[in-house]
Amino acid sequence: MATLITGGAGFVGLEVARQLLAAGETEITVFSRNPSPARLGDLTDRVTAVAGDVGNYSHVLDVVKASKAEVIYHLGAMLSVPSDADPASAIQTNAMGTFYVLEAARLFDVRQVIFSSSIGTYGYDIEGGELTDTALQRPSLFYGATKAFGEHMGLVFKRKYGLDFRGIRYPSVIGPGVTTPGMVQYTSWMIEESAKGNPFTVWTTPETRVPIMYITEAATATVQLAQAPLENIKMVNYLVDGMKPTPNAGELAEAVRARIQNAQIDFVPDPSRPMLHGRSQTIDDSCAREEWGWQPTHDLARMIDDFLAALS
Incomplete structure (x- = not known):
């Protein structure tokens, strides 16, 4: 085909x-x-x-x-x-x-x-x-x-x-090699920059929760x-959704720190993106699950482990 x-x-x-x-x-x-x-x-x-x-x-x-x-x-x-x-x-x-x-x-x-x-x-x-x-x-x-x-x-x-x-x-x-800026690309860059030994500043609050x-x-x-x-x-x-429950930015940072020694991640909310700060969204993907059998495969730990393996 x-x-x-x-x-x-x-x-x-x-x-x-x-x-x-x-x-x-x-x-x-x-x-x-x-x-x-x-x-x-x-x-x-x-x-x-x-x-x-x-x-x-x-x-x-x-x-x-x-x-x-x-x-x-x-x-x-x-x-x-x-x-x-x-x-x-x-x-x-x-x-x-x-x-x-x-x-x-x-x-x-x-x-x-x-x-x-x-x-x-x-x-x-x-x-x-x-x-x-x-x-x-x-x-x-x-x-x-x-x-x-x-x-x-x-x-x-x-x-x-x-x-x-x-x-x-x-x-x-989320994955390695993201180059184009986006509202929530901190989810990938937090992991990749930490793996490279670089400090990373997240431009929203630790409480911000976006589906990944x-x-x-x-x-x-x-x-x-x-x-x-x-x-x-x-x-x-x-x-479609990935892992449930959806981690917030602070929980993602803690998971990265747990796997990357000396990861330096801090939070400085960007005033130009006020609609993002503190946002808490979840996804109901029941239609995808019921109509064509969608099932996510990664929890937070596996996602970070696979990300780091792909980088290496």
Whole structure:
């Protein structure tokens, strides 16, 4: 089966490609701004790499046609901090880019599109702090707004054209090699910088609690969603969660200190991110669990251990 991964040289995209290859898939096209051997690493000779911009319609049409994809994992996007710094580019990349992928899928008879979304589609004012698949989406940032738009475009393409569209709303995804700034990227950098022997300042309060999952779990959930029987897919856009209970930033720091001798982690809340401080959110991912069998695999200790093993 031919598969196309937009953003395939990115954080989650690389792990999705790796898991698909491990499962025996051989026709994988990675589409990204810079799918260089330095980015692809051990995958360089195992995938077809195509450089391009998901916000450029011609690039998207060309790669969808050339790849002969039956399934597209649409993972390419600008993240939260860059999106808020440059809303016009975020709209072009995230909103129009998603439209281009969906329209190309329709034109070239692609069977399925898997869309990477985010808990950022909900904003920070959910009553009770628990996110559910049916909670009202009122995003606080441009990133979340573009992702919510992408989800709803996908629903229209599903209803109007019969495209097998499915969306997955990630929490904060933790793993080594995160380079793009985000609202909650401290969850990864706290571990990686401590492992390098560098002090790290967390820009929120110890009480701040955001849902997290490890990178391999995020990729596994994405592939599992794609492979679920169509008749099981009712909600279409799904929340997924990692470890439960969700640790707060202080508990994460303590777990890092327990595994990395002399880790220097302190907390200095950033006044430019007031909506984050003291935030306490949890996820109800019961639809993903019931409809396609999602089950997280990592607790906090295993996540940190796997993170450190990947770094070494």
